[in-house]
Amino acid sequence: MRVHVADHPLIAHKLTYLRDKRTDSPTFRRLAEELMTLLAYEATREVRVEPFEIETPVAATTGIKLSNPKPLIVPILRAGLGMLEGMVRLLPSAEVGFLGMQRDEETFQPVTYANRLPDDLSGRQVYVLDPMLATGGSMVDAINYLLERGADDITAVTLLAAPEGISHMEKSLADAGVPVTLVTGSIDQQLNELGYIVPGLGDAGDRLYGVV
Numbered sequence: 001m002r003v004h005v006a007d008h009p010l011i012a013h014k015l016t017y018l019r020d021k022r023t024d025s026p027t028f029r030r031l032a033e034e035l036m037t038l039l040a041y042e043a044t045r046e047v048r049v050e051p052f053e054i055e056t057p058v059a060a061t062t063g064i065k066l067s068n069p070k071p072l073i074v075p076i077l078r079a080g081l082g083m084l085e086g087m088v089r090l091l092p093s094a095e096v097g098f099l100g101m102q103r104d105e106e107t108f109q110p111v112t113y114a115n116r117l118p119d120d121l122s123g124r125q126v127y128v129l130d131p132m133l134a135t136g137g138s139m140v141d142a143i144n145y146l147l148e149r150g151a152d153d154i155t156a157v158t159l160l161a162a163p164e165g166i167s168h169m170e171k172s173l174a175d176a177g178v179p180v181t182l183v184t185g186s187i188d189q190q191l192n193e194l195g196y197i198v199p200g201l202g203d204a205g206d207r208l209y210g211v212v
């Protein structure tokens with residue numbers, strides 16, 4: 001698995017305000033969206049393109065355009081929804097599928113409560129969005145759903161990642177047989193006994209949408 005930490009002062013600046021417990025929900029939502037747009041630039045570095053002939057007012061030239069089938073974007077509900085707008089702004093022609101997952105607070109095991117993905121993902125590049133990679137259980141399950149449906153190139157995009165979650169992804173997806181990439185804004189220190197990322201930012205879903 002390829003791991004890319006998007007090391008940029010603007011990303012670090014916005015992440016600092018996102019982490020701050022004084023940041024209110026409207027500001028948190030705006031920052032998550034802006035961060036996703038910055039991470040999307042890194043995450044789409046290998047997006048598939050093909051040559052495209054055009055004529056400028058001056059001369060004929062060969063440019064490029066996104067290949068078909070267009071990529072699929074999959075936010076993991078709830079918190080991944082906070083990143084969706086920032087991603088589709090850069091990839092407006094992409095399709096969007098949804099996975100709803102909630103981590104059991106005691107066992108840390110993910111439970112999937114919604115799944116709206118195309119049945120056939122063969123030949124598709126897929127971008128999975130979730131702000132938090134903690135134990136990695138949710139992301140590994142999400143990627144396994146995509147692999148079962150034939151996705152052949154998967155990029156996970158997270159705002160923060162714990163070393164434990166990266167190790168879990170590396171072990172669980174070692175035999176995926178297709179390229180899997182993680183793009184993240186930061187690798188934090190560790191998980192605490194409650195499974196929260198340290199220093200992290202708390203519960204991303206609650207900070208985006210409130211405690212339910």
Ligand SMILES: O=P(O)(O)OC[C@H]1O[C@H](OP(=O)(O)OP(=O)(O)O)[C@H](O)[C@@H]1O
Nearest residue numbers: 077078079102103134135136137138205
């Ligand atoms: O790496 P893991 O240990 O699986 O934890 C990370 C998951 O936990 C959070 O979701 P949560 O279960 O809080 O659901 P929510 O988005 O509805 O708040 C987060 O958005 C990830 O999906």
Ligand SMILES: O=c1cc[nH]c(=O)[nH]1
Nearest residue numbers: 134196197202203204
């Ligand atoms: O720190 C964490 C860990 C899991 N989920 C979150 O929202 N935050």
Ligand SMILES: [Mg+2]
Nearest residue numbers: 203204205206
């Ligand atoms: Mg949550």
